Structures are given as C-alpha cells and as structure tokens.
Amino acid sequence: MSTWESRRRTVPEPPAAPADPASMFRNLCRSSPWKWQSLRFEYWDQAFESAPGPGAPYVRAWLRRPGALRLENPAGLVLHSTTGINDSRDVFYVSATRKSWLLPPHLVTPVYDDAGHVRRRPEAAYGEPGFGNGRFSAALDPVELAGNAPVPIEFPGSNALDIKDVRPAEHEGRPVLEAVVVPNAAYHPGDTSAPLCLPGRTHLRVDVGTGVCVASRSLEPGTEDYGHWIRILAVDEYMLDDLFLAQSMNLTDVRRHISWDLPAEA
16 A cells, blocks of 8 residues: 555555455545546446447536536536535534535545555545436445445455456546446445446446546346446546536636727717
8 A cells, every 4th residue: 555645756666466356446436536626528327238329318517526517418408507616605614513624535645555546535525416316426436336445354245346357448448447246235325226236237337547437237137228328528627617607707808809989079
C-alpha cells in the first residue's frame, strides 16, 4: 500500500508482485471520487451485450462534482438541471451535525494500492447527483460493489460480491476491467430498488481511468435486459455554472465589443 505522494516518488522501487485480480477490481470500484471532477457522458438505462442498439433511449449528461448535473435528451431538450449550486449553506451548517462538517472526498487522502487505486476510503461527504433511479448515482461511484475497505478476514460471503473471471477489456474505446460477479448477503446497494447487481450472475465493466461502472448486465434467465450502459465522452472538462442553472446568469462577455448608441442631437 502507498499514499498519493509515495506512489509518485522518483526513487525506483522493486517491482511488486502481481495483484490479486479480485482485489484490484474492488480497489478500482472504490476509486472514483479521486479520479475525476467533471464528466461528460451518455447514459442508457438498460443493458446491452456489445453496444447500444439504434433508437435505444438515452440521455446526455454533464456532471461536475460536487452535485452539479445537467441532462438532455438526444434532441437537446433539457430534462434536468441543478438549480441550487450557489445557495447559502447557513441552515445546513447551523444544524451542527457531524455529517454536515465532512469534507468532499477529493480534499481527503485515501490509502492507495501499488496500482494507484484506492484500497481504503476515508470518511467524507460522498454522494453523486441522481436522476430516474439509484443505479445512475451508483454507477458513477460504484463503491457498493466493494465496500469502503477490505474485509478483515475473507470468509466465504464476507465480501459484497464474489468476483470471477476478471480481465482487461475495452469499452467504447476506453480500457476497463470486466468481471462476472455474484452478490453475497453482505451486498448492500445504495438503492435497494435499483441495485447494480441483481441476485445471481452479473457482468460488470469498470472504467480504469475514472472508476465509473460503465456497464452492467444480468446474466440470469429472464433478467437479461436489466443493467445500464455509459459512453464516456470527456473527463475533467471545464464547466461553467451557467451550464447547470435553470436560467443563464447573463454575464457580459468582455471579449465582445459593446456598442453605445447615442441619441442624435436635436
């Protein structure tokens, strides 16, 4: 294990032994909050074996952490846009609960493994904006697939998932880790009505660069359509507040010439 600083040291270290593939997959599932701050993507709320079919409904999304989200349909109609990103937080903090003082994840340091993925997550103000159902948020930070830290002793069923057949692959032109998993009794999804994994076998893909679960598909008979698909278009683009507001702030573009119309003298 190593911290953010130690894994970037210039002194060469002896090569580490190959990591356990299941542990590598779990650590990648814990890593999303530290791998990106803004994401532009397309989201299908159904499963596909290889790629979305033509005409399958989807939404275009712009997300900027923490909590800013814009969704459009393929025709460009705005379906959802955050409206309170600049609201006062006075009432929130006056409540004086411990949770209200937690820092955003990117301001705290987790424990990393030798591959640069998160082995143990610290206490922080986690949570992604959602739309439709809880699977949307869970896919953006799929920690429910691994838990915040490794289990103390890996008794059978103590992990959230039994993970099999982990292998590198490609998804929409990006490298991913894919695996076939089976949830255990220790699996507790954020939204019990829309988990990333149904009982039985599920095929998962997690993007290596972002830690986002970009695809899930149930492999059990009768539920093959259950899952989701994400096409990542851009990572860490600069996004203005106007993108997430219901109405533009109408700020003056100082790069444009401002003309002054003077009335003619009588």
